[in-house]
Amino acid sequence: MDQTRTAPAPAPVRLASGGPARDAWPLDQAVVHLNHGSYGAVPTEVVRHQDELRRQADLSPVAWFPRAPELVAAARREVAPFVGARAEDTAFVPNASAAATVVLNALRLEPGDEILVTDHGYGAVTMGVRRLARRFGARVRTVALPLAATADEVVERFRAELTGAVRLVVVDQITSPTARRLPTARIAELAHERGARVLVDGAHAPGLIADAAADAGADWWFGNLHKWPCAPRGSALLVTQAADRDDLWPLIDSWGAEERYPERFDTQGTMDTTSYIASPRAIDFVEREYGWARARETMTALADHGTAVIGAALQPYVDAPVATDVGMPVVSMRLLRLPDGLGRDRTDADELRLRLLDLAGVESAFTSVAGVGYLRLSAHLYTEPRDFDAFVERAVPQILAFADERRGR
Template sequence: MDPTRTAPVPLPVRLASGGPARDAWPLDQKIVHLNHGSFGAVPTEVVRHQDELRRQADLSPVAWFPRAPELVAAARHEVAPFVGARAEHTAFVPNASAAATVVLNALRLEPGDEILVSDHGYGAITMGAHRLARRFGARVRTVSVPLAATADEVVDQFRAELTDAVRLVVVDQITSPTARLLPTARITELAHERGARVLVDGAHAAGLVEDAAAVAGADWWFGNLHKWPCAPRGTALLVTEATDRDDLWPLIDSWGAEERYPERFDRQGTLDTTSYIASPRAIEFIEREYGWARTRETMAALADHGAAVIGAALQPHVDAPVATDVGLPVVSMRLLRLPEGLGRDRRDADELRRRLLDLAGVESAFTSIGGVGYLRLSVHLYTEPRDFDAFVERAVPQILAFADERRRR
């Protein structure tokens, strides 16, 4: 990625229905929204659909809740093919971390067994791996993956760490802190040769990777629908064809506990499952209005343009290249290096995010990798080129002021 503005400026996206994509999401127009990857954004059409489902539940709870599992199952059959899965292998869960917990709760280890994670993993998932290890006297080892590693280099790093003691590998399909792809199918093949099983964190993969669950190659895969597919928040999928999938249980028991996987996940008492039921509408909305393949192409062009605009503004203030090589970038996110002293750890990165929202009205994400801070830029169809200009105008001065404060400490 070249941090100069050489490519044509992308035009704002217009949907098949004729209006600008910006108007199809109920986002605050006073805020610059450049962090879709953290919590997603739900189109107005989908918000209204979910509101209507909730209205039905409130109008007649006794009619709604006994029937809700049927609606969840129907939604499951609709959305499973979107990630290349079959409905009978797919369960709805509240989020990616919940899916990981479901799997980790089902596993049994022996003292001395090992779990492999990477240093690009999502913190909450890695914490779950450590908790599993503590329960059984096992241990967690971390595979170090260079930020710019190629697919072959990543595989070599895992190969070097896969001992006969490894029973489980936990690896990201798309890394959250570093916004890059990892070759999970190849890693799974290696792990299986050594007798280890693989849990793939596809939290960011649905929508960005076609048939994400199918191509992951894992024993278990999970991914959020409330990120790039723009489903209501609290909507994720757990997918597995493992022969022991009946060992997987929802985090809360219900009257469906004696049903098999995945049906036992459809019945969750008085839990608001309207997010699950509404999720097919979100996937269909983007396909109908723009097309998923075209959406990925457009997000890549927007992300490249944004990285060029913001990178050009930051480069004079950064001693290293702002444009960051992540080896295998994803279509919708880019990583840009920050001035010295910013983002030295997660707490510092979070402080910068809060500061820019409060002082500049900019939603953004920052991450820390090896003591170095980065801006993680992420876009969707509602993103417009003017958003990147607004970031330069409103956020870059705050970033530089914050960096100056740090240097004076």
Template sequence: MQATGFPAPIRLRSFDRARDAWPLDPAIIHLNHGSFGAVPTAVVEQQDALRRKADLSPVEWFPRIAERVRAARERTAPFVGARPEDSAFVPNASAAATVVYNALRLESGDEILVTDQGYGAITMGAQRLARRFGATVRVVELPLLGSDDEIVERFADALTARTKLIVVDQITSPTARLLPTRRIAALAAERGVRTLVDGAHAPGLVPDAAAVAGGDWWFGNLHKWPCAPRGSALLVTETHDREELWPLIDSWAAQESFPTRFDTQGTIDATTYLATPAAIDFIENEYGWQRARETMAALADAGAEIIAEGFRPYADEEPLTPLPSPVPSMRLVRLPLGLGATREEADALRMDLLDETGVETAFTSFRGIGYFRLSAHLYSEASDFEAFVERCIPKILQRAGIRPAASVIIP
């Protein structure tokens, strides 16, 4: 049965069907844009042309790479509300966090505050920083359905005289909600505490993401929602001590100031950076970014309802999780009790279902409860979510020891 009330397949300016603009395998159902993104064919072709140019004349290409990266940075930074002179390209969000961690100096007994909704790799980096100096990492527990006021109050209660750094997500990866980072950073600044804002998911979903985030440092991935080639992110800062920030690779620009020293990184493939403006322009020219956010929200809401309805006959609690501060493109649907109770179990379920059903998914875990974190982009269609209900829900129920009905009705 076809889903009713679902937005019609999106049409772009140059494509009657948005899906035709992406080189996604039609044999796979793509419901996890949020993890690794998806690059439009036009952007893939532009990156391929840049790589070809580098291969045709390496001696022309690499000595001039800094000016090319600088030009791309100047076009990209305004997309997140930042100035080019405050922005540096880095391979991904974790690389940006590592750059900041490497610049910090702590003392024995100092504290770093992270949250229980933070991204694991970023938290691991904070733990490594703490070990270097004999500091400690303390976890601030945030209620999943807590209001912004409650979230800020948790940080206010957690701050102590020993706190030196807060690491907080602008959009949480496991729970897909927007956090009031600007208020948290302002509170921290009043206490003399610095704030690192993890905006990995924010570019494209939050207008002027870096400008509105607050904090001392912000970083965000451009290969997620802006659909740039993978390995493109920005680190943005106006801090007084940003000259202490260094690329992960020392190269011939090492004596330049921030951010220029980041524009040259030896012989890395910088085409990920150079093709990023084309990705941003692609969405704007084909559909418009504001309209894209509104459309992704409608797709995510409709898709979440289809999937939640598939689980409802077997659930002892409402599967659809109404977050207080949702983001345009991602939603949470609770799994049957006992499934995805840990990150490792959630990741294993993702890969098992991909192998068994041909559906790309994202499962997350928060406080022992597993969730399906659905992602929608302009190429998402009702049939994708119907496929999840038809192919994945029966297997999920079987894993939970629940006997599924003979057929699943899609609203």
């Protein structure tokens, strides 16, 4: 299908309460918001709920903090089923990178052991893997995956790399830099057959994949609630049924340190845990106002429309197809190729993101894959078709000017 050919625009989302979805988020109306995937966005109802929780803590700290672990545990019981997990297997952590650190801190390797990562992995997590390898004299190897690789092709790449020395596989359920799915359950099955354990980075998975933790097939899984579920920032889940899960400890020891997993994660002293406690409200907000299954369908339609509109504007300036085949696309994110000269590395991609925010009032994400720059487009229920038109009007001229500068014209 030619996604650069425009089709009728989807109608702006209206919520069950009767208003437009856009009005339910406290986003700056002067800014074009097309980068939900990076930091999320919290509905006004949830912001107010968290503010009230913080107010309670400030009104009576002695009443709040000793009881906060009970509230965290209650939130954990509410949220775990959303990712297809049991509460007794689930712990709250501040974000996906924190969850990865918790798991990597607990592992013990031998010199010569190997860890497999992919060239689609999240940079901060891969850094943690390399630190683990240095501690024990282990080796990190990278499985190279073509951007458009099918599920079968990805599995075969792992099959070729899973030697007897591999002890750990770290793989993304939804890749951050390339906005595609990976067949983690099949990879995990293969890894387990070869005697390796699997850590699945599901940072983007909650909300985009139903029962994401159960879908992953991993020994350990983690995912952010502050992205697609729209919970307050600083809320993520770590899920495991591993026999040695009592080796997992919070990043900070607190008074719950002598409890078992996951209860020891509920007690974190004076840390602001209102992001955890408010997370069920965010998940319920989307379900009550629109429904999660319907939301995934709508976000797909919005992302496809945005690809068509922005792709049509960029295609005359790009030699390859702008709408990029990523093999296993995801619900709400798309990858669009940029003109030559842009996004040659991560620094260049980040510079473009800030330039467009400062000069055009557009929030967007850019990434670099094998020296080629891409726009990573993402949409949520508050996204409207006019946002894509505004991107074309305000951001595309800046992108073309930046490309000319980079090519030295």
